[in-house]
Amino acid sequence: MSTGSTYANPILPGDRPDPAIIKVGDEYWMTYSSFEAAPGLLLYRSTDLVNWSYECAALPEPVGNTFAVDIAEHGGRFFIYIPFIPTPWSNLTDASIFVIHAPTMRGPWSEPIDLGIRGVIDPGHIVGEDGRRYLFVSGVRRIALADDGLSTAGDLEHVYDGWRYPDDWVTEAYALEGPKLFRRGEWFYLVSAVGGTAGPPTGHMVIVARSRSVHGPWENHPANPIARTRDASERWWSRGHATLVPGPGSADEWWMVSHGYENGYRTLGRQILLEPIRWSEDGWPEAAITDPGGEIDAPAGASPQHPAQEIADDFATLALGERWGFHAPAPGELGRVRLDDGLRLAGKGTGVGDTSPLTMLTGDHSYEVEVEVDATALRGEAGLLLFFNNRLFCGMGIDGDRMLSYSGGVRSHWRQPVPRADRLTLRIRNDAHIVTGWFRADGGEWERHGVRYETSGYHANTVGDLLSLRPALYAAGEGDAVFRSFRYTPLDRRPRS
Missing domain, CATH: 2.115.10.20 (Glycosyl hydrolase domain; family 43)
Structure with a gap:
């Protein structure tokens, strides 16, 4: 009925x-x-x-x-x-x-x-x-x-x-x-x-x-x-x-x-x-x-289903659980985070594979994610990823000297020409598995990363791990990275809870 x-x-x-x-x-x-x-x-x-x-x-x-x-x-x-x-x-x-x-x-x-x-x-x-x-x-x-x-x-x-x-x-x-x-x-x-x-x-x-x-x-x-x-x-x-x-x-x-x-x-x-x-x-x-x-x-009395929502996070507070969660955290992992002119994330490990990034779930086929990354106080690297697990991810990082590019869970040999800077805004678009990256310096124009990735194989049957591909922020090394002005924009406006 x-x-x-x-x-x-x-x-x-x-x-x-x-x-x-x-x-x-x-x-x-x-x-x-x-x-x-x-x-x-x-x-x-x-x-x-x-x-x-x-x-x-x-x-x-x-x-x-x-x-x-x-x-x-x-x-x-x-x-x-x-x-x-x-x-x-x-x-x-x-x-x-x-x-x-x-x-x-x-x-x-x-x-x-x-x-x-x-x-x-x-x-x-x-x-x-x-x-x-x-x-x-x-x-x-x-x-x-x-x-x-x-x-x-x-x-x-x-x-x-x-x-x-x-x-x-x-x-x-x-x-x-x-x-x-x-x-x-x-x-x-x-x-x-x-x-x-x-x-x-x-x-x-x-x-x-x-x-x-x-x-x-x-x-x-x-x-x-x-x-x-x-x-x-x-x-x-x-x-x-x-x-x-x-x-x-x-x-x-x-x-x-x-x-x-x-x-x-x-x-x-x-x-x-x-x-x-x-x-x-x-x-x-x-x-x-x-x-x-x-x-x-729908069940009796159900309200119209909620649509997908854009997320803008200035990190005045940290929505742990509701939005963010650490992957593979050690005891006391929450101590890596503090809020001070953005999200300060203490470095951990030597690279993406051992850094326990902050991740967020998504259920959208296509979306953009953008964040300012400040590595001034970090002796290591920090950046924006699409992260499945510590063996499978793609995205971009900076270390103050160059851009580090990742695909398939490994560091790419591609040397993306970028201005030498400790701070860049990074953007990743996942358009039905086709992943494109952009970056810009303060006040500059967006520049597209030279390599696109296809990620339809980033799933459990490929890696033998029952997880999903998620936007992620990471900081590896010593000191802190600061993340500001995070934005997530769904590009397919299907109903979503």
């Missing part, structure tokens, strides 16, 4: 994989895997599932690579169960599940508490018919929690074998993961992902099982999978890792939140998708549409 308004996916653009969502009264709260970014676990709020606003970061300093979480409410308190993966800068030696908790979704959130669960990821919280709390994890295995949810009360045990798709389906790997659980009527529903989260476009998918008891046995949906990319011609690839929630309208209105890669734009990472769910007569959830790539009837 049409609601009179429509929306288009994604509902939250840019690289925001493994969405976790909870309904709290008339509001929805959502976060997603923040991986090696700090701050981590950015929390967004919505009243209509279509338009989302940033509220806060639940994890100022992650203790590892932050994978797919689950949000739960119990006894009037909120919990986020977090799998951390070892990184070179963490003290972890194995995948480890932690928990943070707070009196409200706005916090304040506790420090991470180690639950002692090792070797698994993707926790999903549920309260059983016995009143006890459980975490289901990748595998699918299960472990009981103490009543306060802050420690375990047993051991991991295997509880579900998953649903097996035909062997001739083209997927990345079986990879039973992402269990999310909810109770509706007399049934417990277990929503999982199989098929692998990257790889071929037709890999990832959403499967469902149900049981009258949290202890099983689990019966697979007769129409599994309920969502899957069936053909590479579709707009959204690798659809999976879903959560089902009741809608803002009637109790019978349900929606599915998942993630997917946009056809032709894997560089943007896995973006958050919304699609309607209907219930069969025998109590199974079904996808109400076959392809979430077009205009979709």
